[in-house]
Amino acid sequence: MADSLSGGGRSARLLAAAGDDLAAAARVRLLTELTAGSVDPEVYARYLRVEEEFVHTAARVLGAAVWDAPRWESTVGHARSLFSLVTEQREYFAHARAQWPAAADLSPAARRAAGGLSEHVLRAAADHGYPAIVTSMLAAEQLYLTWCTAATGRDVRREPAVQEWIELHARAPFTDQVAFLRAEVDALPGEVSDARLLDWFTAMLAEECRFHDAVFR
């Protein structure tokens, strides 16, 4: 943990190498509009729908991380993250959908494009196991930490549901979850090369961009 905070480990090298991809993924239209408080209600309704499906995928992937966990501490960390998905995050969707003024009307093309993110991470988990799981999930979580932390620093009026979603990803327990994932990446065995980590990380970010663009289709 100290290493991940001081920035000297593998995850720090990975984040530095992927810095441009991370910045680009945080600048896509949906995240820019959520940050600016200007998102169309129908677009956010579609996002809520596909996002809730992705969070279910993330819960399944964390189940796989528990299965593959190399240490007790790894099991505990993933179980904590999984707990927050099935409690705090699941409740967010139930509440946000109930109060949101627009209906989610998803075209087949939008569904297909958004579904690619889940397909990608489930495939990576099945094919490459624990190292790909923690690296892919770090890409996904670091993206949300980055854009949501930047967004909370801006004095903008947003719909309460949007504001709440942003705040959820700029404070604990989410911030602890990201620090835990960084420590797991730091502890990966040396035979998994930095180049592979960068491939998994940037491939996940590319799918994140397609996912966030899907709600405009």
Ligand SMILES: Cc1ncc(C[n+]2csc(CCO)c2C)c(N)n1
């Ligand atoms: C599209 C999309 N990408 C990343 C996140 C960030 N995130 C928050 S909780 C969680 C699962 C636990 O690792 C992840 C990946 C998200 N919510 N939706």
